Amino acid sequence: MRLSLFIALLCISISTLAQISENAIGLQFNQLPKRWDEGLPLGNGLIGELIWQKGNRLRLSLDHAELWDLRPMKDLHTPGFNYAWVKEQVLKDNLKAIQKIGDEPYESEPAPSKLPGAALEFDMTGWGDVKRAVLNIEKAEAEIEWESGTRLTSFVHASKPIGYFRFENLKGFSMQLLAPEYEGEIDKNAGGSVAGDDLARLGYKQGKVLAHRQSFVYEQEGWGGFSYQVCVQWQQVSASVVEGQWAISAHYPQKPKVKAVRLLSVAQPYKASIASHQAWWKNFWGRSSISLPDSVLEKQWYLEQYKLGSVARANTPPVSLQAVWTADNGRLPPWKGDFHHDLNTQLSYWPAYSGNHLDEAMGYLNHLDQNRAQYKKYTQWFFGTDGLNVPGVTTLTGEEMGGWIQYSLSPTVSSWLAQHYYLQWRYSMDRAFLEKRAYPWFKEVARHLEQITYKDAAGKRQLPLSTSPEINENTRGSWFSENTNYDLALMKYVFAKAAELAKELKLTAEARHYEQIHAEFSNYYLSENNELKFARNLPYNQSHRHFSHLMAIHPLSEIRWENGAKEQAIIKNTIQLLEKTGPGLWCGYSYAWLGNLKTRAKDGEGAARALKDFATAFCSVNSFHLNGDQTKSGKSTFTYRPFTLEGNFAFAAGVQEMLLHSYAGFIEVFPAIPNAWQQVSFEQLRAEGAFLVSASKESGQVDAIKIVAEKGGKALLKLPFKTHYFQTRKGVAVKTLPGNMLELTFEKGGEMVVRNGYE
Numbered sequence: 001m002r003l004s005l006f007i008a009l010l011c012i013s014i015s016t017l018a019q020i021s022e023n024a025i026g027l028q029f030n031q032l033p034k035r036w037d038e039g040l041p042l043g044n045g046l047i048g049e050l051i052w053q054k055g056n057r058l059r060l061s062l063d064h065a066e067l068w069d070l071r072p073m074k075d076l077h078t079p080g081f082n083y084a085w086v087k088e089q090v091l092k093d094n095l096k097a098i099q100k101i102g103d104e105p106y107e108s109e110p111a112p113s114k115l116p117g118a119a120l121e122f123d124m125t126g127w128g129d130v131k132r133a134v135l136n137i138e139k140a141e142a143e144i145e146w147e148s149g150t151r152l153t154s155f156v157h158a159s160k161p162i163g164y165f166r167f168e169n170l171k172g173f174s175m176q177l178l179a180p181e182y183e184g185e186i187d188k189n190a191g192g193s194v195a196g197d198d199l200a201r202l203g204y205k206q207g208k209v210l211a212h213r214q215s216f217v218y219e220q221e222g223w224g225g226f227s228y229q230v231c232v233q234w235q236q237v238s239a240s241v242v243e244g245q246w247a248i249s250a251h252y253p254q255k256p257k258v259k260a261v262r263l264l265s266v267a268q269p270y271k272a273s274i275a276s277h278q279a280w281w282k283n284f285w286g287r288s289s290i291s292l293p294d295s296v297l298e299k300q301w302y303l304e305q306y307k308l309g310s311v312a313r314a315n316t317p318p319v320s321l322q323a324v325w326t327a328d329n330g331r332l333p334p335w336k337g338d339f340h341h342d343l344n345t346q347l348s349y350w351p352a353y354s355g356n357h358l359d360e361a362m363g364y365l366n367h368l369d370q371n372r373a374q375y376k377k378y379t380q381w382f383f384g385t386d387g388l389n390v391p392g393v394t395t396l397t398g399e400e401m402g403g404w405i406q407y408s409l410s411p412t413v414s415s416w417l418a419q420h421y422y423l424q425w426r427y428s429m430d431r432a433f434l435e436k437r438a439y440p441w442f443k444e445v446a447r448h449l450e451q452i453t454y455k456d457a458a459g460k461r462q463l464p465l466s467t468s469p470e471i472n473e474n475t476r477g478s479w480f481s482e483n484t485n486y487d488l489a490l491m492k493y494v495f496a497k498a499a500e501l502a503k504e505l506k507l508t509a510e511a512r513h514y515e516q517i518h519a520e521f522s523n524y525y526l527s528e529n530n531e532l533k534f535a536r537n538l539p540y541n542q543s544h545r546h547f548s549h550l551m552a553i554h555p556l557s558e559i560r561w562e563n564g565a566k567e568q569a570i571i572k573n574t575i576q577l578l579e580k581t582g583p584g585l586w587c588g589y590s591y592a593w594l595g596n597l598k599t600r601a602k603d604g605e606g607a608a609r610a611l612k613d614f615a616t617a618f619c620s621v622n623s624f625h626l627n628g629d630q631t632k633s634g635k636s637t638f639t640y641r642p643f644t645l646e647g648n649f650a651f652a653a654g655v656q657e658m659l660l661h662s663y664a665g666f667i668e669v670f671p672a673i674p675n676a677w678q679q680v681s682f683e684q685l686r687a688e689g690a691f692l693v694s695a696s697k698e699s700g701q702v703d704a705i706k707i708v709a710e711k712g713g714k715a716l717l718k719l720p721f722k723t724h725y726f727q728t729r730k731g732v733a734v735k736t737l738p739g740n741m742l743e744l745t746f747e748k749g750g751e752m753v754v755r756n757g758y759e
Contacts, residue, residue: 023138025134025136026135026306027623029130029621030130030131030133032051032133034052036327038621038622039051040134041307041622042141042155043323044157045310045316046324047065048063048310048323048324049154049156050063051133056123056125057122057123058144058152059121059122060122060154061325063248064117065320065323065324066250066396067250068115068226068395068397069110069202069223069226070224070226071112073109073112074105075101076101077381081102083383083464086465098405102405103404106336106408110197110202112338113337114321114333114338115199115222116199116327117228117230118180118230119178122174124146125174126148127146127147127171131145131146131147137303138281140156140277140281141154142154148171150168150169152165152167153270158309159277159280163246164243164274165243165244167243168241176216177209182202182205183206184198184199184330198330199331201332204220204223214235215234215264217231225253226252227251229259231264233246245270246264247264285305287355288305288684289683290659293676293679293680297655301651304652305351308360310323311323313363317396318339318345318363318364319348319645320337320338321333321335321337323645334644338394338401339395340392340393341413341417342410342470343646344646346420347646347649347653348645348649351656354657354686355653355685356686358686362424368390368417374397375389375414378390378400382400383448383452385448386448386451387447388444388445390413391409392408392409392469404470406467406479407467407469411448411487412449412486412490412491414444415494416490419493419497419556421442422438425501427687429689434505438501439501442494445498460521461483462482462483466480466483466484467479467480467484467486468480468548469486470544470548471534471546471548483521484534485534485535485548485551486551488522489551489556492518492521495518499514499515499518524559527539527540530566530569530573542581542585543581543584544586547593547594550574554597555596557600557663559571560600561664562664568601578597585638588614589614591610591618592625592648592651595607595610595650595654595658596654596657599657599661600672603672604673604674605674607654607657608673611651611655618630619648620641623648625646626641626642627643627647657672658671662689666715666741667693670695670697678698689715690711691708704727704756706752708749709732709746712750715746716737717742717754718741719740719742719754721757724756725757726753727753730750730751732747
């Protein structure tokens with residue numbers, strides 16, 4: 001028995017290690033990319049680098065997550081502008097007054113905005129053509145070889161704010177540090193486009209690049225006392241070897257930071273630093289792995305995991321639209337590179353939970369908690385309520401930025417963000433986090449929602465104004481006098497989960513109060529065919545990129561397949577209508593979201609198809625999500641290419657949802673995979689309850705399931721086979737329940753392996 005257990009676990013380990021090794025070369029080209037958004041990406045959550053070719057020069061685009069122009073959005077705080085005033089104007093059909101204050105400045109003003117950093121350029125004369133350009137995602141290191149034998153390796157240190165490069169077999173060395181052109185010529189024809197704005201519109205005086213013997217230093221003054229410094233230094237290690245390091249430091253008044261020059265003064269050499277860098281990544285890759293028979297989906301998943309490891313840390317800003325890879329095209333980034341909380345930041349963290357990367361997910365929640373005072377100030381100013389709401393579009397420090405205000409100043413933004421506190425609790429079972437952070441967030445959000453809603457004539461709670469991002473775009477039709485299914489789902493979710501968490505903390509009176517408020521909301525609005533509508537009087541009748549009316553199915557899991565035939569019909573019919581209406585106005589992230597939705601309908605073929613459409617039609621050659629259909633094959637009428645990250649991470653979450661479900665109160669392995677997937681496995685995906693799950697399927701049959709209890713406690717396991725036996729039961733009591741279900745009671749650290757067949 002022990003021998004067979006050893007063999008089973010060894011086979012799973014060998015399989016997953018082989019998959020990581022097979023996918024280690026994440027990107028491989030026989031030439032350098034010619035665009036910044038096709039470059040080889042490196043990053044550590046705080047700083048980032050893109051390697052590409054501009055003209056006849058090798059270019060390293062450098063970025064820092066805290067480079068921001070934080071000037072207040074013009075006109076947004078005009079006296080008298082608030083939620084009540086907006087409602088008055090909506091009822092008068094006076095949208096122009098609203099848009100002049102809330103919307104137009106976002107389109108016309110260049111800031112607030114994320115800023116680009118700088119770039120290094122190297123003269124490639126005499127190096128010959130590029131033989132290979134490789135990004136090794138296992139080591140998070142880029143490697144480029146030229147015909148002359150010249151070789152570049154580069155990495156951004158995983159835990160230190162320093163980037164490294166090393167040239168070997170050099171045939172001449174010439175480098176420049178190039179600053180963004182803040183005093184360049186303004187292209188007035190491009191103002192407000194999704195491609196961004198000319199940097200010159202910021203009104204900065206151009207900073208200077210100072211050249212020293214073996215270093216360059218660039219200082220740039222920004223708005224309101226902000227400045228940043230870029231430094232690069234290099235050493236001639238031998239006649240044909242040059243090593244260098246670079247750093248960027250962001251400086252705000254009253255927030256002193258170590259300057260880039262100082263950071264590099266204590267930097268270790270390339271080879272001395274790479275060991276600790278690779279140790280971090282080895283730990284990262286050891287958190288989870290998958291093996292799929294579909295090479296497209298498998299490779300894309302590993303690339304998404306790599307990007308998550310490159311942009312997310314507990315101690316860095318959360319993932320913005322482009323994170324640490326701001327556009328290097330002489331312009332401000334698409335949509336100002338800001339934090340969009342009406343979809344983008346949320347989707348970016350979907351894969352962190354079941355992917356077993358809870359540490360990386362904490363950067364999002366740390367940012368939200370750090371800015372709570374700002375959010376409460378905004379909530380009191382705009383809504384006139386106590387409690388807490390978050391602007392839908394924010395700066396680095398949480399200030400509201402405006403935009404289409406029905407979404408950027410929506411009253412339920414913090415409700416969607418609350419789900420991430422809930423997920424962090426459920427996947428970690430961290431009691432201190434529940435008591436000190438998750439429940440307090442829910443409590444404050446619930447206070448805001450209770451105060452801003454009112455009871456209508458039927459006794460049902462309503463928002464004064466409701467919306468459904470971004471349905472009917474920026475027209476009068478985007479405002480609703482009754483709750484949309486989007487707002488309804490979010491509010492019902494908050495009060496349901498607030499009651500659940502209060503019960504967990506034995507706060508009985510508070511739990512009863514939340515249950516009472518929850519009961520005062522209406523049911524979801526359905527068509528005669530049991531399809532979710534946008535709102536009571538608006539059926540799903542248009543193709544749209546944002547599946548806001550489907551929130552109750554995914555990600556909130558309020559409508560579940562597991563709840564029986566009625567809710568199964570809602571899920572199935574709603575998704576069928578979504579597809580029948582067509583993808584004309586979908587973006588790439590729509591396909592990634594659809595992949596997740598398909599798993600909730602237990603449709604493995606549909607999930608794989610949607611996710612493959614994302615990977616093959618909506619991604620750059622370096623795997624970046626480019627929003628539009630790059631194949632121009634009819635998957636969307638959008639064929640543009642603004643780069644944002646949320647689609648990438650929603651894709652990764654979709655793959656994980658195909659392999660493991662735990663949202664319905666029990667663990668289910670391979671809940672939504674295609675019938676053709678005869679061999680598939682995963683290791684250490686995380687389930688709610690802080691359980692680490694591994695499973696394998698051989699010759700079309702589930703072969704083995706392993707569960708390790710990080711914190712102990714009870715788990716329900718849906719058995720995928722008719723007969724089973726235990727290869728190990730360490731620290732776990734087992735009870736068989738009806739419906740082919742096992743009740744498992746674990747001690748902390750307990751583990752179990754159950755296999756198909758007879759012992």
